[in-house]
Amino acid sequence: MHDNLGMTMGMFIHDEVPTDEVERREKAVSALADSVRDLVDATIRTTVADDELAAVRAEVDGLVARLRTAQLPGPAGVRYNSEGRSWNWGNAVVGRGNAVAPPVDIVHDGFGSAYAEMTLGAAYEGPPGMVHGGVSALMLDQIMGETASGFRRLTMTGTLTLRYRRPLPLGPVRMEARIAHEEGRKITVEAQIGVRGEDAAVEATGLFLIPSWAPLAETEQGWSRSAEG
Numbered sequence: 001m002h003d004n005l006g007m008t009m010g011m012f013i014h015d016e017v018p019t020d021e022v023e024r025r026e027k028a029v030s031a032l033a034d035s036v037r038d039l040v041d042a043t044i045r046t047t048v049a050d051d052e053l054a055a056v057r058a059e060v061d062g063l064v065a066r067l068r069t070a071q072l073p074g075p076a077g078v079r080y081n082s083e084g085r086s087w088n089w090g091n092a093v094v095g096r097g098n099a100v101a102p103p104v105d106i107v108h109d110g111f112g113s114a115y116a117e118m119t120l121g122a123a124y125e126g127p128p129g130m131v132h133g134g135v136s137a138l139m140l141d142q143i144m145g146e147t148a149s150g151f152r153r154l155t156m157t158g159t160l161t162l163r164y165r166r167p168l169p170l171g172p173v174r175m176e177a178r179i180a181h182e183e184g185r186k187i188t189v190e191a192q193i194g195v196r197g198e199d200a201a202v203e204a205t206g207l208f209l210i211p212s213w214a215p216l217a218e219t220e221q222g223w224s225r226s227a228e229g
């Protein structure tokens with residue numbers, strides 16, 4: 001097996017957990033991540049006294065120690081069961097268990113087209129009161145990658161070109177992506193992110209590649225997922 005293939009396909013882990021159990025666990029993990037996200041926002045914005053900060057820190061350290069008593073050996077990866085349910089709770093954008101992720105719910109309205117609406121708060125600040133340019137790129141890369149892949153094939157970002165047209169204020173945002181062109185292993189996706197109903201703040205064009213070492217055809221059911229919508 002090609003090294004890259006081993007590494008990448010290795011992230012798709014067959015985990016024969018029944019779907020109802022995945023869903024129960026997902027709810028529990030999401031609820032904790034929501035609270036941790038709230039903790040991040042509260043940490044950024046708190047003005048409590050230093051001794052209170054130290055006391056809160058001690059409690060947080062205690063909670064971390066409890067979670068560390070049972071851990072995966074590495075990152076969460078993408079898991080799937082033979083019922084076709086997949087879950088990627090660690091993903092930086094859509095990961096339900098990742099407090100660093102907003103998280104984003106991407107809606108696939110047919111193959112080759114997707115949109116998402118989410119709120120980017122204080123944790124995503126770049127210029128004062130504005131979304132960090134790298135965060136916009138991160139959000140766009142995810143929706144564009146998912147659009148290129150449609151959960152039917154493995155695609156990787158080859159080149160991502162961004163045009164920052166106007167600052168994007170923190171708060172509710174919308175992004176959209178669609179496949180513009182496809183030729184062989186190359187898929188061109190266009191996307192944008194901005195305040196809903198206003199002109200785009202950032203426009204993106206990306207070239208996504210089905211890697212030479214990946215199967216060209218639709219991947220075996222398991223790590224793939226049917227396009228939603």
Ligand SMILES: CCCCCCCCCC(=O)SCCNC(=O)CCNC(=O)[C@H](O)C(C)(C)COP(=O)(O)OP(=O)(O)OC[C@H]1O[C@@H](n2cnc3c(N)ncnc32)[C@H](O)[C@@H]1OP(=O)(O)O
Pocket residue numbers: 141142143144145146149151153154155156157158159207209210211212213
């Ligand atoms: C499944 C669930 C969906 C999940 C969505 C997740 C969204 C997140 C998306 C990501 O963040 S992916 C992570 C960031 N990207 C990477 O880590 C990719 C790292 N690069 C690679 O693995 C390889 O370089 C790559 C797969 C992109 C290309 O390797 P290949 O061996 O397939 O390319 P090859 O050398 O065969 O070149 C094929 C063609 O593509 C062109 N090409 C290769 N790399 C390119 C590139 N980077 N940009 C533009 N064009 C590129 C190359 O010139 C050539 O053009 P021609 O056919 O016209 O000669």
